[in-house]
Amino acid sequence: MHLPLDGGGEDVLRLTEEIVTIFQELRHRKPRVHCLTNSVAQAFTANLLLAAGAIPSMSASPEEIENFVGRASALLVNLGTLDAERRAALPLALGAAAKARVPVVLDPVFVDSSPPRLALAHQLMEQAPAIIRLNGSEFQALAGLSPMPANARDFAKAKHGVVALTGAGDIVSDGETMIRIRNGHVLMTQVTGMGCASGALIAAHLAVCGDPMLAAVSGLAALGVAGEIAAETARGPGSFAAGILDALYGLDQEALEERAHVETEVA
Numbered sequence: 580m581h582l583p584l585d586g587g588g589e590d591v592l593r594l595t596e597e598i599v600t601i602f603q604e605l606r607h608r609k610p611r612v613h614c615l616t617n618s619v620a621q622a623f624t625a626n627l628l629l630a631a632g633a634i635p636s637m638s639a640s641p642e643e644i645e646n647f648v649g650r651a652s653a654l655l656v657n658l659g660t661l662d663a664e665r666r667a668a669l670p671l672a673l674g675a676a677a678k679a680r681v682p683v684v685l686d687p688v689f690v691d692s693s694p695p696r697l698a699l700a701h702q703l704m705e706q707a708p709a710i711i712r713l714n715g716s717e718f719q720a721l722a723g724l725s726p727m728p729a730n731a732r733d734f735a736k737a738k739h740g741v742v743a744l745t746g747a748g749d750i751v752s753d754g755e756t757m758i759r760i761r762n763g764h765v766l767m768t769q770v771t772g773m774g775c776a777s778g779a780l781i782a783a784h785l786a787v788c789g790d791p792m793l794a795a796v797s798g799l800a801a802l803g804v805a806g807e808i809a810a811e812t813a814r815g816p817g818s819f820a821a822g823i824l825d826a827l828y829g830l831d832q833e834a835l836e837e838r839a840h841v842e843t844e845v846a
Contacts, residue, residue, distance in 0.1 A: 590843040591841055591842070591843070594758070594796065594841045594843065595835065595836055595839050595841065597793055597796075597797065598796065598797040598800050598801065598835055598839055598841075599832050599835050599836060601784050601787060601788045601793060601794070601797040602631075602784070602797060602801050602830065602835060603832070604787045604788065605631060605632050605633060605783055605784060605786075605787050606631075606632035607632075608786075608787050609632055609633060609634055610633050610634065610651075610652035610653065610783055610786035610787055611633070611634040611635075611636060611650060611651045611652050611786075612628055612633050612634070612635055612636070612651060612652065612653050612654075612655060612779055612782045612783050612786060613635075613636045613637075613638075613644075613647050613648050613650075613651040613653075613654050613655070613672070613681075614628075614635060614636070614637050614654075614655040614657065614779050614782075615639055615644070615654070615655065615656050615657065615665060615668060615669065615672050616637070616655055616657035616659060616660075616686075616775055616778075616779070617657050617659025617660045617688060617772065617775045618659075618660040618662075619659065619660070619771055619772060619775075620657070620659060620771065620772030620775035620776060621637050621772075623770070623771070623772040623773075623775075623776055623820070624637075624772060624775055624776040624779045625637060626824055627776040627779065627780060627823075627824060627827065628776075628779055628780065628783055630824045630825075630827040630828040631780055631783060631801070631827050631828075631830075632783075633779075633780075633783035633786070635779070636650075636651065639664050639665045639668050640664065640668065641664065641667040641668045641671055644668045644671050644672050644675070645671050645672070645674070645675040648672050648675035648676050648679065648681060649675050649678070649679045649681075651681055651786075652681065652786035652787070653681060653682050653683075653684065653782040653783065653785050653786035654672060654673075654676045654681050654682070654683045654684070654782065655683075655684050655686065655778050655779045655782045656669065656672065656673070656683060656684070656685050656686065656703065656708070657686040657688055657775050657778055657779075658686065658687050658688045658689070658690065658696055658699065658700060659686075659688040659689065659775055661695075661696060661699070669699075669703075673703070673706050677706075682709040682710075682782075682785050682786070682789075682791070683706065683708040683709055683710075684708060684709065684710045684711075684712060684778050684779075684781055684782040684785065685700070685703055685704070685708035685710070685711045685712070686711075686712050686713065686774075686775060686778035687700040687703075687711070687713055687717055687721055688717070688774070688775065689717070690713075690717050690720045690721055691716040691717050691719065691720035697720055697721065700721055701721070704721075704738060707738075707739065707740060708740060709740060709741065709785060709791040709794075710740065710741045710742075710743055710781060710782075710785065710791045710794065710795050711738070711740060711741070711742050711743065712743040712745065712774075712777065712778045712781055712795070713742075713743070713744065713745070714726075714744070714745050714746060714774065715744065715746050718730075718731065718734070718742075718744055722734045726744060726746070728744075728750050728752070728757055728759075728844075731744045731750050731752050731757070732752040732754060732755075732757050733754070735752045735753055735754040736753075736754025736755070737754075739754070740753075740791065741753045741791040741792050741794075741795055743781065743795040743799060745774065745777065745799065747763075748760065748761050749761075749762075749763075749799045749803070751792060751795045751796050751799065752792075753791065753792045756792065756843065756844070757843070757844045758792070758796050758841055758842065758843050758844075759841065759842040759843075759844075760796060760799045760800050760803060760839075760840070760841055761803075761840040761841075761842070762799075762800055762802075762803025762804050762806070762807060762838065762839060762840055763802075763803035763806045763807065764803075764806045764807050764809070764810040764819075766806070766809075766810050766813060766815075766816060766819040767802075767803075767806045767819075767823075769816040769819070770816055770819060770820045770823075776802075777798065777799065777802050780798045780801065780802055781794055781795050781798035781799065782794075782798075783798070784797045784798040784801075785798075796841065800835070800839045800841060801827070801830060801835065802823075802827070803839075804826075804830065804834060804835060804838045804839055805823050805826040805827040805830055806823055806826070807838060808822075808826040808830075808834065808838075809822030809823040809825070809826040810822075
């Protein structure tokens with residue numbers, strides 16, 4: 580992790596400054612993120628990336644995915660839809676990413692529900708994705724461990740990557756440092772594709788900062804703050820889904836500095 584942390588009181592201020600800087604850099608650079616993702620979540624994911632300032636591409640065609648990934652600044656591999664086309668595209672996308680040194684975010688959706696999907700996720704882990712974003716049930720299936728903070732840290736250390744364990748409170752660890760993000764709103768669980776879109780936003784942050792730990796923290800914090808802002812005027816899940824796009828589009832330094840709640844713990 581590029582930012583030195585010692586678990587002291589100044590960590591929160593330094594992390595918040597990094598979150599602001601990375602989000603502003605995303606807006607300035609407008610990175611292209613290719614998303615090999617859940618068909619149910621594609622439209623929401625694309626709109627969320629656009630609202631943040633990134634440029635999405637979504638093709639799952641084996642004939643053209645290598646060209647799209649080669650032009651991208653980050654790749655999201657989301658297992659939410661595993662049809663024949665996406666299965667055929669996966670090795671091509673990962674090969675193109677490795678060739679072009681495009682960082683990868685893996686989102687092993689529903690590996691807790693499907694043994695074939697879990698087996699595929701284990702294969703993809705051998706490709707050393709920079710960040711793994713998953714919820715508690717998915718973590719338990721993939722790691723074989725309960726979704727506790729210490730287990731997330733140990734799994735990250737064993738896999739030499741960053742684990743972003745999302746839930747009521749998000750935990751990010753690189754095997755040494757652990758950061759908790761306490762932002763978000765319960766309505767975020769009522770919008771289809773919100774978790775999938777968060778993986779894409781993390782990938783956008785990774786594209787501009789190059790530090791997987793900071794990218795995961797800043798992506799989750801920005802989305803969580805946007806969710807809190809959207810919830811203030813939402814009448815339910817429908818207006819919230821539109822509102823979080825508006826909130827992310829209008830997110831600024833003041834809101835992030837005031838609302839981002841992060842805590843650090845150094846092993």
